[in-house]
Amino acid sequence: MNHKLELRNVTKTFSTEEGEMMALEDVNIEVKPNEFLCIIGPSGCGKTTLLRMIAGLDYPSSGEIILDGKEVKGPSPDRGMVFQEFSLFQWRTVIKNVTFGLEIMEVDKQEQYKIAERYIELVGLTGFENRYPHELSGGMKQRVAIARALATDPAILLMDEPFGSVDAQTRNILQEELLEIWKRTKKTVLFVTHSVDEAVYLADRVAVMSARPSRIIECMDIGISRPRKRTSIEANAIRERLLMLLGSAPKIT
Amino acid sequence: MRRPTKEEGLWLVPLIIVLLLWEFIAGYVIKNPLILPRFSAVIFSVYALREVLILDVLVSLFHFCIGLALAFAVALPLAIAMGWFRSVFKAIDPIIEIIRPIPPLAWIPLAIVWIGLNHYAAGFIIFIGAFFPILIDSYTGFRDVPKVLVETGNVLGCIGNIKLIRYVALPYALPSVATGTRVGMGVGWMCVVAAEMFGVGNSGLGYRLFQKFYFLHQMDYVVAYMLILGLLALILDRVFRYFVEDKLFRWKKGIVK
Numbered sequence: 001m002n003h004k005l006e007l008r009n010v011t012k013t014f015s016t017e018e019g020e021m022m023a024l025e026d027v028n029i030e031v032k033p034n035e036f037l038c039i040i041g042p043s044g045c046g047k048t049t050l051l052r053m054i055a056g057l058d059y060p061s062s063g064e065i066i067l068d069g070k071e072v073k074g075p076s077p078d079r080g081m082v083f084q085e086f087s088l089f090q091w092r093t094v095i096k097n098v099t100f101g102l103e104i105m106e107v108d109k110q111e112q113y114k115i116a117e118r119y120i121e122l123v124g125l126t127g128f129e130n131r132y133p134h135e136l137s138g139g140m141k142q143r144v145a146i147a148r149a150l151a152t153d154p155a156i157l158l159m160d161e162p163f164g165s166v167d168a169q170t171r172n173i174l175q176e177e178l179l180e181i182w183k184r185t186k187k188t189v190l191f192v193t194h195s196v197d198e199a200v201y202l203a204d205r206v207a208v209m210s211a212r213p214s215r216i217i218e219c220m221d222i223g224i225s226r227p228r229k230r231t232s233i234e235a236n237a238i239r240e241r242l243l244m245l246l247g248s249a250p251k252i253t
Numbered sequence: 254m255r256r257p258t259k260e261e262g263l264w265l266v267p268l269i270i271v272l273l274l275w276e277f278i279a280g281y282v283i284k285n286p287l288i289l290p291r292f293s294a295v296i297f298s299v300y301a302l303r304e305v306l307i308l309d310v311l312v313s314l315f316h317f318c319i320g321l322a323l324a325f326a327v328a329l330p331l332a333i334a335m336g337w338f339r340s341v342f343k344a345i346d347p348i349i350e351i352i353r354p355i356p357p358l359a360w361i362p363l364a365i366v367w368i369g370l371n372h373y374a375a376g377f378i379i380f381i382g383a384f385f386p387i388l389i390d391s392y393t394g395f396r397d398v399p400k401v402l403v404e405t406g407n408v409l410g411c412i413g414n415i416k417l418i419r420y421v422a423l424p425y426a427l428p429s430v431a432t433g434t435r436v437g438m439g440v441g442w443m444c445v446v447a448a449e450m451f452g453v454g455n456s457g458l459g460y461r462l463f464q465k466f467y468f469l470h471q472m473d474y475v476v477a478y479m480l481i482l483g484l485l486a487l488i489l490d491r492v493f494r495y496f497v498e499d500k501l502f503r504w505k506k507g508i509v510k
Contacts, residue, residue: 057404075407087405091424091504101409104416132504152409 003066004188005031005054005156010063012049022213023049027063029207029216031156036182036189038199041209042246047192048084050209051160054190055081068155077101080149084161086141088133094144095120095129101152119147122181139170146181156188163198172230175201179226196242200235201228208245218245290473298477305461309478310485312457313445316372320379320441320448325434327380328387332430335388336395337414337422349388357382357444361451370453378448383441387433394429398422428505431497438493442486458482 012024023046031037039047052058054065056075065072067079088097098116107115120126123143133141142162149157163171179202182189193199199206200222208218220242224234272292279291286294299306335342360381368374398421406412406421449459458478466474 055404055408057407075404075410075412077408077410079408081405081408083401083405085401087401089402089405089421089424091427091502093504100406100411100420104410104420134504148409 002032003030004033004035004068005029005190006064006066007050007054008064008066010050010053010060010065012046012053012058013061024060025213025215027214027216029219031188031190033188034186036179036191036202036204038191038193038203038206039209040193040196040199040206040242040246041214042211043194045209045211045214047194047209047214048160051081051158051190051192054156055079055158057081077105077152078155080152080154080157082142082145082149082157082159082162084164086133086138086145086165088141088144088148090133093130093132094125094136097133097144098147098151100148105152115151116147119151120144122150122184123147124177137170138166139174142166142174143177146178150181150185150187154187156190159189159191161193162191164193171198178202196239196246197230199242200224200239201230206242208242220245287470287472290476294473295477295480298471298473299481302474302477305456306481309456309458309461310481312372312454313449313459313485316375316448316453316457317379317441317445319373319376320381320444321383321438323376323380324383324387324437324441328384328433328437329391329430332388332391332426332433333395333418333422336392336397336426337418342392342396349385353385353389355381357440358447361447365451370451372453374451375445375448375453375457379441379444382444383437386436386440387430390433390436391426391430394426394433395422397429398425428498428502431502434497435490435493438489439486442482442489446482458485 007027007029010024010027011022014021014023027050029037039050041047049058053060054067054072056072056079072079089100092100095113095116098119099112102112102115117126117129120129123146125140125143125147128136128140133144136144145162146157163174166174175198178189181187191199191202203222206220206222207216208220209215210217220238222238224232224238228235275289276292279286279289279294283289290298331345335345357378360378364374364377368377395418402421402425403417406417411417411420445457446459446462449457450463452460452464454460458481462475462478462482466472466478
């Protein structure tokens with residue numbers, strides 16, 4: 001068993017007024033330990049649904065999701081999740097947000113703070129421990145969300161367009177920081193985005209999804225050595241291929 | 254640019270104008286203390302009544318506390334159930350909506366028959382007045398917990414209704430509970446006079462105002478007690494805001510207002 005996460009023939013149908021609608025069809029993905037996998041696809045293609053099923057917040061209509069050899073049956077702290085929208089507990093300070101999962105797990109109080117402190121440092125928010133979420137910028141809020149997701153030491157980090165609602169410059173900075181965090185924590189990361197640029201910059205591998213009923217049309221190795229340059233020729237070539245796969249690239253003939 | 258320092262004490266100006274107008278109109282236009290006693294006479298009455306006043310205030314606060322504590326104790330669990338479980342809401346809401354529009358005063362006969370002429374009957378009327386605002390604001394808070402927060406809780410191991418209510422819904426809804434309590438306090442206080450009017454004892458602000466001063470046609474005493482009722486409500490509200498809204502909800506600063 002050398003896969004961290006395995007999706008086998010995962011299918012999802014929704015019942016609507018017009019009858020059954022196929023959202024995801026036979027999705028197969030294998031994620032290696034410590035891999036950074038991005039999932040891209042047109043909006044409404046079910047990327048988020050896919051991630052939610054891995055998190056255990058939604059259930060596949062058929063097929064299996066296997067994490068570390070065990071089938072996913074519901075949500076659990078062994079899968080950390082960062083949502084697209086701001087999801088901090090606004091009544092808790094930064095540090096209390098980060099300790100939330102540990103508190104539920106009934107970890108010793110002092111230990112909670114020690115762990116939280118470490119992850120707060122990792123996301124570069126030392127000094128902001130006692131701030132409330134409304135005092136933070138959008139980028140800082142997502143950093144807290146990342147620290148909170150990591151604090152319970154999950155086997156995999158699931159990220160659903162986490163930088164979708166921050167401005168472009170902050171987004172670039174957060175991407176760099178995320179790569180640094182990934183390098184230091186050696187986590188397996190599954191990152192959903194609709195931005196080809198983001199995928200090319202971050203991922204080891206990119207899974208491209210088609211429009212509904214969605215399936216994985218290609219899993220592409222990025223294969224550019226790190227640290228990467230956003231504007232390198234290789235990056236552009238890959239970007240163009242991905243855009244072509246998504247059906248939005250200008251035809252070159 | 255607004256300069257907040259300039260606004261400090263601004264409220265004093267209209268207040269003084271109103272009081273001066275009152276004094277002038279009562280003293281030189283109406284000239285009949287049965288219709289409108291002068292402000293200075295009212296102030297003197299407060300001083301003259303200081304001994305019964307303290308007792309009456311304490312008795313009224315006692316009635317108020319019974320009603321409010323009971324309203325809070327019943328409304329909060331019901332609000333959690335109604336806000337968190339859709340089926341409970343659907344099952345109970347029609348009953349609530351039928352009882353809610355009944356004025357608290359209409360409950361007085363039942364209160365007397367059920368409870369008798371005692372402090373608890375007065376407390377019951379105040380309970381009816383305070384209960385619905387607390388219930389409705391509170392269940393709204395529990396109902397509106399964002400899905401993403403519940404799911405964030407789930408993913409962090411906070412699973413099951415009890416844990417979710419304790420760690421996510423309750424803290425999220427607390428400001429709504431506080432708002433409801435504040436409104437409920439206001440309505441409950443308005444019921445104090447009525448609750449005491451029907452003679453549950455021989456003291457209390459409402460009892461004295463209606464059963465004694467009004468029957469004796471001592472309008473300066475009546476108005477003095479009216480002012481005390483208003484002033485006490487203001488103090489109760491300020492104390493509540495100071496201890497609950499400012500201290501407990503520091504995290505909300507900047508979000509509302």
